[in-house]
Amino acid sequence: MASIHNRIRTIIINGGLLLSFASGFAQEIQAVKEEATVKIDSLYREDQFFFSFTYNTLQNKPADFSQSKFATGFSAGFVRDMPIVKDRTVAIASGLGFTYNNYNQNLAITGTNELPVYNIVDTDTYSKSKFSQLFIDVPLEVRWRTSTYQSYKFWRIYGGVKLSYLLYNKSVFNGDSGNTTLTNNKDFNKLVYGLYLAVGNNSINVYTYYGLNPIFKNGTQVDGQNLSVQALNMGLIFYIL
Template sequence: MIRFSLILVLFIYSSSLSAQYEVENEGLYSRFRPGIGWFYSGLKPFEEGKLHKYDRLILDVVYNDWYGDKDYFASPPTSIGFNAALMFDVVLTKGNTMSFGWGVGYSHYSNKSNLQFFRDLVNKTTLTSDFPVGLEPKSSKFGANYIEIPLELRFRTKGHSHFKFMIGGKIGYQLNAYSKETNRVDGKNYSTKQYNFADSNPLRYGATVRIGIRNWAIYGAYYFSPLFTDSGSADLTPISMGVSISLF
């Protein structure tokens, strides 16, 4: 009986939600609030004519690669990372066909390329090489975590199920960076990590783009900041591409 009651409540609520959107698409703006920030840009309340706001909590699942010393798309397909961003949608037109997005985000970069990383703490450089043939580990990875500020100029068609195109960029601060190797010895896995790269670049900045429909989009990020700053270090600059979902 309790389960039946919960299902009935959810059905009524979802029907009400759909009806609210139908009313809005007819040009009548309701007071329904489907998420945080529906009435606010982060600075001041919006007019009732600018209540449509989207893409405020965005999650990205991405393939991570890098360029420089390595060719594009040379990283394994298992080099999967993710981003999360909480953003304000600052509406610039009444139909929200154009807006400005800004907020704060978190990013995890993960590249499972078969590279060894060597830290030269004396010369403050970071070098890489391929593992010797026959001595490859079970797995290897370079990872980094960032706090970021994303900025986007957003274009949309009218309506609830709209087409969208967003172009912008983001700047981030590196929380940590590490390399990890996993070897199998006597039937057991043993992992080792290296931190504290002497010339690890604390900043990451680049351009981003999203193209999609309503909640879903294809995402790409092209960074201009290398992972290591010394001219004698490995030349590796990240790129990412994947799929985005906007939860509200």
């Protein structure tokens, strides 16, 4: 009889220990889950890769200056997101990127790299007249969005200033008077800057950039007029986490 009592006591003690261990283990799992939830929320950022396609136009054009054909641009880069409010719907961001722009127009750029010459010509006197530019960009933007760490589909309004340094430029003119290709024209501004705005939902957004300073340096003239054209680029921008 004593042996039976001892066995029952042993079973009860072992069962209690097992229940105590199971309870403690469940509490540890719950604590880990809560910690993970807090950790995910605390690290939530909209760090993103982006790329855009734009239609490029020029503003503040001199008399008789006109654009022809469809001029396009492309940009890509990465931005680091830094939330500034508790729910992370407002943030500032900065990063690094590259932009390649094309412009087609009736501005003939001839001469040499050291001494370029500018003329506005009739559209029926040439087959190609364009210049292209490659920039390295540093954007600085303010961000508003409706995102959470559980959802990547949200509305956004991102806007700011973009500083761009000219790495390379090329102009091509093929006309009745001959063909000319110039590279690294010294008359292009090395540093340009402008305002931009991106508005949309999820990955696809409408994008606009307006240059605040001219593409060409002060003093660059065509037919006695200052060549003070500024960029206006409109298109779509895509964000990828």
